[in-house]
Amino acid sequence: MSSLLENQISQQDSGGNSTFKEYSVAEFFKKNKQMLGFSGKVRSLTTIVHEYITNSLDACEEAGILPHLRVELEQLGPDKYRVIVADNGPGLPKRLIGKALGKMLAGTKFHRHIQQRGQQGIGAAGATLYAQLTTGKGIHVISGHKGKMISCDVSIDFKTNEPKVENLVEQESSFHGLTVEGEFANVKFDKGHYGVLEYLKRTAIANPHATIQFRAPDGQTIVFERTSNTLPKPPKEIKPHPLGITPHDLLDIAHVTAATKLGSMLQTDLIRFSADKLSKLKSLLPDIDFSKPPKDLKWQEAESIVKAFKQLKWIAPPTDVLSPIGQEQVEESLKNILYPEIVAVVERPPKVLWGGIPFQVEAAIAFGGKISRGGEIMRFANKAPLLFDAAGDAVTQVVKSIDWSRYGLRKFEEEPIVILVNVVSTHIPYISAGKQAISPEQGLTDEIKNALQEAARRIKLHIGHKRKEAEISKKKKAFLRYVSQISSDLALLADMPKEAIEDKIKSIIEYRFDMAKGREKTEKELEGASFGDESNSEVSA
Numbered sequence: 001m002s003s004l005l006e007n008q009i010s011q012q013d014s015g016g017n018s019t020f021k022e023y024s025v026a027e028f029f030k031k032n033k034q035m036l037g038f039s040g041k042v043r044s045l046t047t048i049v050h051e052y053i054t055n056s057l058d059a060c061e062e063a064g065i066l067p068h069l070r071v072e073l074e075q076l077g078p079d080k081y082r083v084i085v086a087d088n089g090p091g092l093p094k095r096l097i098g099k100a101l102g103k104m105l106a107g108t109k110f111h112r113h114i115q116q117r118g119q120q121g122i123g124a125a126g127a128t129l130y131a132q133l134t135t136g137k138g139i140h141v142i143s144g145h146k147g148k149m150i151s152c153d154v155s156i157d158f159k160t161n162e163p164k165v166e167n168l169v170e171q172e173s174s175f176h177g178l179t180v181e182g183e184f185a186n187v188k189f190d191k192g193h194y195g196v197l198e199y200l201k202r203t204a205i206a207n208p209h210a211t212i213q214f215r216a217p218d219g220q221t222i223v224f225e226r227t228s229n230t231l232p233k234p235p236k237e238i239k240p241h242p243l244g245i246t247p248h249d250l251l252d253i254a255h256v257t258a259a260t261k262l263g264s265m266l267q268t269d270l271i272r273f274s275a276d277k278l279s280k281l282k283s284l285l286p287d288i289d290f291s292k293p294p295k296d297l298k299w300q301e302a303e304s305i306v307k308a309f310k311q312l313k314w315i316a317p318p319t320d321v322l323s324p325i326g327q328e329q330v331e332e333s334l335k336n337i338l339y340p341e342i343v344a345v346v347e348r349p350p351k352v353l354w355g356g357i358p359f360q361v362e363a364a365i366a367f368g369g370k371i372s373r374g375g376e377i378m379r380f381a382n383k384a385p386l387l388f389d390a391a392g393d394a395v396t397q398v399v400k401s402i403d404w405s406r407y408g409l410r411k412f413e414e415e416p417i418v419i420l421v422n423v424v425s426t427h428i429p430y431i432s433a434g435k436q437a438i439s440p441e442q443g444l445t446d447e448i449k450n451a452l453q454e455a456a457r458r459i460k461l462h463i464g465h466k467r468k469e470a471e472i473s474k475k476k477k478a479f480l481r482y483v484s485q486i487s488s489d490l491a492l493l494a495d496m497p498k499e500a501i502e503d504k505i506k507s508i509i510e511y512r513f514d515m516a517k518g519r520e521k522t523e524k525e526l527e528g529a530s531f532g533d534e535s536n537s538e539v540s541a
Contacts, residue, residue: 024161033133036126037434041079041188042195043388047434048083048130048187049196051123052180053203054384056087057210058117059178061231063090067210071200075217079188080135086179091145094170101141101180102128102154102163115235115322115426117384123435127182128156134185138164142179149173189217194387200224202378202385205333206325206422227332236321238426239271241356242309247302254294254302262297263290266305271356272315284308319350319358322424325383327362330420334366338418341368344458346451353443359425361444363451365459371416380422381430381438389437395421397440398448407456408463417459421448479509 033039037047049071060067065088072084092100104125128139138155152168191197197214204212204224209231212224240249259265266281267273282290285308288301325333327345334343345364353359379386379395390396399419404412429439438444487502494501 024159027158027161033126033130035433036123036130037388037436038126038130041186042190042192044130045073045081045083045184045187045189046194046196046199046387048127048182048184049085050199050384051127052083052085053200054117055124056085056089056178057203057207057383059089060087060210061234064231064234065089066226066229066231067207068213069210070213070215071196072215073189073196073217075189076183077185080183080185081187081189081217082181082183084179084181086177088177091143091176091178092141093145094143094148094150094168097141097143097150097152098154098163098165101125101139102156102165104129104156104161114237115382115424117382124180125156127180128154129158131182131184132156134187135183137183139180139182141181144173144175144177146176147172147174149175197222199385199387201337202380202387205330205337205378205420206380206383206385208325208329208333224337227336228329232326232329233323235323235426236318238317238321238358239269241271241317242273242277242312242314243354243356245270245306245309247299247306250302250306251297251299254297257294259294261291262288262294265294266290271317277312277314280312281305281308284311314356316352317356317358319352319360321426322350322358322360324360324362324424325422330362330364330422334364334418334420338366339370340366340418341371342366342459342462344455344462346454348447348451351443351447353425353429353441357425357427359423359444359447361447361451362422362424363448363455364420365452365455366418366420367459367462368416371418374411374415374417375413376418378418378420379438380420381428381435382424383422384435386436386438389431389434392431392440393437394423394440394445395438395448398445398452402449402452402456404456407460409456409459419452421452423448476509480506483509 037050038044053069053071056069057067068088070084070086072082074082074084076082101124131137131139132155138153140153141151143150148170149172150168150170153166155164155166156162157164189196197216200212200214200222201224204210208227209229210224211226214222214224216222240253253269254262254265257265257269259268263278263282266278267275278290282288285304288304324347327347330345331343334340343364343366345362347362348360350358350360377390377396377399379390379393386393404410404415409415409417423438423444428435429441429444431437431439483502483505487498487505490496490501491498
């Protein structure tokens with residue numbers, strides 16, 4: 001092996017052909033498209049819609065616009081479709097269209113510490129890449145932004161990972177929004193559990209402030225109307241927390257900060273960094289000059305500072321920066337779309353994950369009614385549905401770890417039950433670039449389990465009450481079955497009309513069983529109280 005490598009280097013030095021070559025990130029994903037979720041025909045089509053929809057929802061919410069989204073699928077041939085996704089958001093300015101839709105790892109999300117559906121700068125450009133790989137064509141874009149309407153075609157130069165914007169036409173217009181149209185092959189529309197329709201239904205559940213209009217390949221139009229006219233509380237951008245910083249992160253900050261001194265940079269560019277913390281840090285690191293310019297910071301010094309961070313106690317980052325769906329909104333959405341018998345919703349208080357990352361879990365259990373599919377799990381990350389890679393996902397693992405029989409659900413897979421879990425955070429710990437599964441981090445799984453168990457206790461009370469009511473009704477029917485015969489016998493013995501005796505016995509039975517139902521209802525109301533726990537106010541390494 002060593003001699004082979006030396007021979008290759010020797011050939012390179014002597015001007016011969018070399019096996020070493022530099023690749024752009026676009027070329028890498030061209031050969032590894034499955035990492036972006038493009039594996040399987042149904043999944044690939046759903047992934048394309050997912051990437052465009054998440055961008056549209058984020059854009060509308062940041063602009064303070066109630067989202068109205070339109071998705072159209074047109075079948076062009078076997079496993080080939082035209083996909084159109086349009087929104088009423090603020091649109092993209094001309095200078096950003098190419099970068100946003102035709103350059104991998106470019107965008108406004110990756111570097112920001114803020115809750116967002118997408119966070120890697122890959123998704124929309126990944127869809128453009130897939131269009132080119134399967135049809136040889138890029139995508140067509142119409143963007144309405146600040147009185148201008150721009151129409152153009154966008155593709156990716158794989159060798160350089162640079163966008164190619166062609167056929168650009170610009171004109172005055174009052175239209176605002178973004179429409180993306182592309183042709184994709186090796187994809188398939190399916191009405192099943194992993195298809196586009198299911199994805200849009202779940203998006204509507206987690207985003208009740210959005211109207212989503214879908215036109216299927218057969219021409220059928222389905223509209224998920226918004227159930228709330230109020231935009232969710234906007235998430236807030238925060239600075240990095242000291243416990244989430246690496247030496248490399250610190251050097252990056254040092255090269256872009258506006259601060260003139262290293263000590264000032266720590267206080268202005270990191271959250272929860274007070275003058276007192278700087279004083280303690282100086283005592284731990286007397287050999288570092290905190291008054292020097294940040295750009296003079298060396299790797300060894302950055303490494304020492306990060307290690308020292310872990311020796312200090314830190315106040316947790318603010319948790320009011322997050323924007324969950326909301327208890328009332330979750331309940332209303334599930335009722336309007338699934339028509340269950342009962343919904344139990346739990347919104348856990350915000351907590352802090354390793355590295356000082358704020359996160360929050362909200363969970364719901366919908367039971368009975370028109371729900372027929374057994375043991376369905378709906379997973380969401382920052383309100384975006386996760387349909388694939390369920391086996392390794394934190395939510396799936398927690399659901400499987402719970403003994404559901406304790407909550408009156410004897411066979412979970414056969415019960416008419418839907419579980420919803422939404423994790424919101426400034427940084428979702430996804431397992432892969434496909435963003436379809438959440439890593440089972442310890443603090444996170446604990447919160448998911450606590451939320452589900454609290455919701456399950458409420459469902460247990462309902463199921464128990466329902467079974468007792470059924471038992472009471474069964475006994476009542478048994479008593480009523482013999483009323484006629486008993487009334488006839490008593491009428492003969494007492495020489496009284498049978499009808500009078502029968503009416504009296506029935507009224508006694510009705511009274512007794514109504515009393516039993518009343519007691520059961522009172523017990524259920526008393527047992528229904530629930531209590532939450534308090535979140536930690538400090539976070540340490």
